[in-house]
Amino acid sequence: xxxxxxxxxxxxxxxxxxxxxxxxxxxxxxxxxxxxxxxxxxxxxxxxxxxxxxxxxxxxxxxxxxxxxxxxxxxxxxxxxxxxxxxxxxxxxxxxxxxxxxxxxxxxxxxxxxxxxxxxxxxxxxxxxxxxxxxxxxxxxxxxxxxxxxxxxxxxxxxxxxxxxxxxxxxxxxxxxxxxxxxxxxxxxxxxxxxxxxxxxxxxxxxxxxxxxxxxxxxxxxxxxxxxxxx
Numbered sequence: 001x002x003x004x005x006x007x008x009x010x011x012x013x014x015x016x017x018x019x020x021x022x023x024x025x026x027x028x029x030x031x032x033x034x035x036x037x038x039x040x041x042x043x044x045x046x047x048x049x050x051x052x053x054x055x056x057x058x059x060x061x062x063x064x065x066x067x068x069x070x071x072x073x074x075x076x077x078x079x080x081x082x083x084x085x086x087x088x089x090x091x092x093x094x095x096x097x098x099x100x101x102x103x104x105x106x107x108x109x110x111x112x113x114x115x116x117x118x119x120x121x122x123x124x125x126x127x128x129x130x131x132x133x134x135x136x137x138x139x140x141x142x143x144x145x146x147x148x149x150x151x152x153x154x155x156x157x158x159x160x161x162x163x164x165x166x167x168x169x170x171x172x173x174x175x176x177x178x179x180x181x182x183x184x185x186x187x188x189x190x191x192x193x194x195x196x197x198x199x200x201x202x203x204x205x206x207x208x209x210x211x212x213x214x215x216x217x218x219x220x221x222x223x224x225x226x227x228x229x230x231x
Contacts, residue, residue: 003037003083010047014065021061022068029072029079036081045086045104046093066095074102089197091204099204109201112148112189115141121149125156132172140178146187146194155181 006028013024032038042048049066073079086104088094098104113121119141126137144152158181163170166177 003039004032004035005039005041006032006035007041007043009043010045013042013048018061019064021065025065025068025072029082032082033079038082040082040084042084042086045088046090049095049098050093051095052097066097070097070103092200107201107205109197111197112146112187112194115145118144118147118152121152122156125153126173129156129160130172132174134175135173135178136175139175140182143182144187146189146191148187148189151185151188155185158184 008028013021013028015021015024028040032040049069050062052063052066073084084104086094086098091107094104099107115138119137122137122140126135140155144155147155155178159173159177162177162180163173
């Protein structure tokens with residue numbers, strides 16, 4: 001697409017100093033406008049823009065940060081040729097104002113990878129690892145149902161450590177090393193969590209589709225009227 005890509009996460013933007021978080025966000029969007037077309041990717045979005053109105057103990061910084069994001073995305077200065085993507089595993093904690101049309105209005109649920117996807121992830125993670133010819137990544141993928149990318153990365157790391165513990169002179173990582181790593185690992189996503197995320201995704205999509213754009217024309221205002229004196 002030949003678009004520039006800026007990746008960041010909430011911890012990079014949030015600061016304990018007054019006003020610094022808002023300045024970081026403003027600089028991020030200013031940079032994106034300068035190099036447009038550009039894609040901004042924000043990880044851990046729920047930490048950056050949590051729902052407001054949590055009570056008297058809610059930090060004032062939360063209100064300022066959310067307002068800054070809102071003004072940058074659809075404020076007076078139009079955001080042209082800049083796409084903003086956010087990632088989170090807790091979408092229910094995001095401020096509802098961010099899910100309205102013109103903001104984060106497209107919700108995409110990314111579930112755990114299937115077997116072919118897990119095999120591709122394993123191939124990427126083992127690109128620089130000397131594998132023994134007996135290593136069957138397809139078989140490993142078949143045994144790692146509901147494993148996330150991070151889980152698979154951990155399996156590969158554990159297999160390498162097992163090989164080193166077996167022999168410091170080990171030249172390759174064997175299937176036996178992966179078997180030992182699998183015995184000592186588990187999927188972080190349970191069937192209950194998977195079902196909960198799917199339900200949450202469906203609910204958020206319904207809420208987003210039910211939201212009507214704000215404006216000065218009320219529903220029915222432009223409908224035709226009957227003869228004079230009739231409603």
